[in-house]
Amino acid sequence: MKHIPKVELHRHLELSIRDSTMKELAPKFGFDLSKEGAFDHHFKIKEPMNDLGAVLHKFLDTQKLLATEEILERISYEACEDAHNEGIKILELRYAPTFVALDHPELSFQSIHDAFVRGAEKAEKEFNMAVGFIGILQRILPVEDNLKVMDFMVENKNSFIGVDLADNEVGFDPGPFAPCFEKAKAAGLKVTIHAGEALQEGSEKNILDSVSKLHAERIGHGIQCYRDPEVLKFVVDNKIPLEVCPTSNLLTNAAASIEEHPIQKLLDAGVWVTLNADDPGIFDQNLLEEYELLHDKLGFSEKTLLECSHRAAQVSFISEEKKQKVWPYDLKKQASEIH
Ligand SMILES: [Zn+2]
Incomplete structure (x- = not known):
């Protein structure tokens, strides 16, 4: 699987810290990793999260490590290097400035962003890859706060390729965030929204609202669309690419098992499926392993995986010129035409 060029x-950059780096940093921030299992206890989710409260501290423990510009630059560079080693040529990294900045008063949104960009720019040259950043708004924060975060992203629109709305969608409909995404649209920023992820009644409707009210051009996850024929038809007819993250879906109980994951149903229905890793650091996997999982457990052929990959390259928010420089196939060719 390694030789297949990937996208x-x-x-999520904040949750893509390399194990060796976490192990090096953690003791400096008060974590005692000497006991057996301590590292996994603080920083890894390896079993389905039956109790979200029980794992929430792992996100916050990881967040504590994001304390200085130097660390952020390093994490960004290493995330690109790790992606390169998985065979990734086109890499979109996303992060929430509000999450990184939490309890780190010495970091401003601007200093966080500049550090991430520095790390990625260094890696881009070294590994001949195309990297872009998506800025995330957190659903759990008030709209007024998110309007300010969006202003920051618009001010930096030359180094953000797009924006996103993330966190658990249950209880947080997309609609109220429309004023934030009007600003993004006006500034020419692309939009992808986490929607239709949770295995919960009605989550698939968030896909429709994300497109109609927030100008989403792609959907993060979106796998629950298969449960409603009307939503599925909408996704297919409008060629809305889904950013499917199989291992993440298993760990968050969005799918009960890989065999029951709807990815094959989505492909059969004609959905533009792309394959993604979501949170490689905390979920203890990477994109190469996602390809292996689908190949080994669901019998996905190399041809199918390459087609998903080429489609992802086409719908990446990074500029056509920048993408084509690193992508081995003609981006104007259909996925079915390449081999
Ligand atoms: Zn995500």
């Missing part, structure tokens, strides 16, 4: 459209 990552959905990777």
Whole structure:
């Protein structure tokens, strides 16, 4: 699987810290990793999250490590290097400035962003890859706060390729965030929205609202669309690419098992499926392993995986010129035409 050129459209940079780096940093921030299992206890989710409260501290423990510009630059560079080693040529990294800045008063949104960009620019040259950043708004924060975060992203529109709305969608409909995404649209920023992820009644409707009210051009996850024929038809007819993250879906109980994951149903229905890793650091996997999982457990052929990959390259928010420089196939060719 390693030789298949890959594209990552959905990777949270804050949750993509390399194990060796976490192990090096953690003791400096008060974590005692000497006991057996301590590292996994603080930083890894390896089993389905039956109790979200029980794992929430892992996100916050990881967040504590994001304390200085130097660390952020390093994490960004290493995330690109790791992606390169998975065979990724086009990499979209996303992060929430509000999450990184939490309890780190010495970091401003601007200093966080500049550090991430520095790390990625260094890696882009070194590994001949195309990297872009998506800025995330957190659903759990008030709209007024998110309007300010969006202003920051618009001010930096030359180094953001797009924006996103993330966190658990249950209880947080897309609609109220429309004023934030009007600003993004006016500034020419692309939009992808986490929607239709949770295995919960009505989550698939968030896909429709994300497109109609927030101008989403792609959907993060979106896998629950298969449960409603009307939503599925909408996604297919409007060629809305889904950023599918199989292992993440298993760990968050969005799918009960890989065998029951709807990815094959989505492909059969004609959905533009792309494959992604979501949170490689905390979920203890990567995109190469996602390809292996689908190949080994669901019998996906190399041809199918390459087609998903080429489609992802086409729908990446990074500029056509920048993408084509690193992508081995003609981006104007249909996925079915390449081999
Ligand atoms: Zn995500």
